[in-house]
Amino acid sequence: MELANGTTVQEFILLGFGVEQxxxxxxxxFFSVLxxxxxxxxxxxxTLVLVDTRLAQLPMYILLSNFSWLEMCYVTTTVPRMLYDLAFPHGVISFQACFFQFYxxxxxxxxxxxxxSAMALDRYLAICHPxxxxxxxxxxxxxxxxxxxxxIGFLGYIVPVTLISRLSFCGPNxxxxxxxxxxxxLSLACPPLDNIPLVWQFSMNVLVILGNFLFVLLSYGVVIFTLMKSSNKGSRGKAFSTISFHLLVxxxxYGPVVGMYVAQVGGSHSQVSKTVTVFYTAITPFLNPLIYCLRNNQVKEALWRLLRRKERWLRRKVTV
Structure with a gap:
């Protein structure tokens, strides 16, 4: 990885949002609060799933608690670095750190x-095969x-990221x-890669993103079809409410992700790309808990139980 003058590329410069102070x-x-x-x-x-014995026994909430941990890791991978660059706009990141973040x-x-897909499978089994x-x-x-x-998630990108990190970069960086x-x-690599990015995009993005997206749509499609045939209006309404929240998530x-990495909407327009990336890296992880859990009656009941337990503990402590 050498520049035109023969020096080795040891760092990249992230331009960020390119706005004034x-x-x-x-x-x-805004992003700090978010x-x-x-x-x-x-x-x-x-915390609710760990301390509430009712939620801790249900696979749906075991999956959701792990999904929450995943969302925390996901947002922490990008947002703190973005906040740092907003506070100190030099944007320098080492070659190794850049590819580590990428991976x-x-x-x-x-x-x-x-x-x-796993959560869609869980809802399919719960509703279609109770x-x-x-x-x-x-x-x-x-x-x-x-x-x-x-x-599977962490094994899938080892080879692509390793291969991309071994490309030659002539500059600029x-x-x-x-x-x-x-x-x-990839746009910084030289010589131009021609069809290599297209092969990588098809093998990883299309197969992983579209494959899981179609599986989720098929699962929920079967679930909705099953609910439509149900004669129990009460349970059907409750199930539809749960499924609607899942589909919204x-x-x-998938909306911005498919647009970015499959359809390549705004692929050559950096501002469009940044806006879409902000949405699925910062805004979506904020909205998901509100949609997925905090509007769920079982979660709200568990939260009230936890608050009442905390209140009783504080009262006993004050009494002592």
Missing amino acids: QKRFILLT YMLTLVENITII IFFSLGCTECFFL LQYPKIMSKETCYTLISATWT IIDHFVCDPGPI VILF
Whole structure:
């Protein structure tokens, strides 16, 4: 990896949002608050599932607590670095750190694709095969599914990231983004890569993203069809409410991701790319807990139980 003058590339420069100081301060404040709220929301969900014995026995909430942990890791991969560059706009990142962020970011994104499929499978089994559900989706099966999801997600991008990191980079070393995204990185490689990015895009992005997206749509399609045939209006309405929240999370995640990495919407327009990336790296992780759990009656009941338990503990402490 050498520049035209023969020097070795040891760092990249992230241009970030390219805005003046006043707007940088506004963005810094906004994303700092958003990041803290995202962490609080997801920590709350994880805590509820861990301490509430009712939720801890249900595969749906075991999956959701692990999904919350995934969301915390996902947002922490990009947002703190983005906040740092907004506060200190020099944008320098080492070659190794850039590719490490690239690998972790895309591995977590890949893991999220499989997690959404796992949660869709859980809802399919619970609604379409209710009698067999407790036996099929036991806690052991649930944890095995979670382990497989994390493993596949982090193994999938080892080879692509390793191959890309071994490419030659002639310069410039400026990445017109706030994260180490493969598109801007590949554009810096030399000689031009021709069809290599297309092969990588098809093998990883299309297969992983579209494959999981179609699986989720098929699962929920069968679930909706089953619910439509149900004669129990009460349970059908409750199930539809749960499924609608799940589908909203799927749309919020896959909408921008498919646009960015499959359809390549705004692929050559850096501002469009940055806006879409901000949405699925910062805003979606903030919205997911509100949609997925905090509007769920069982979660709200568990939260009230935890608050009442805390209140009783404080009263006993004051009395003593």
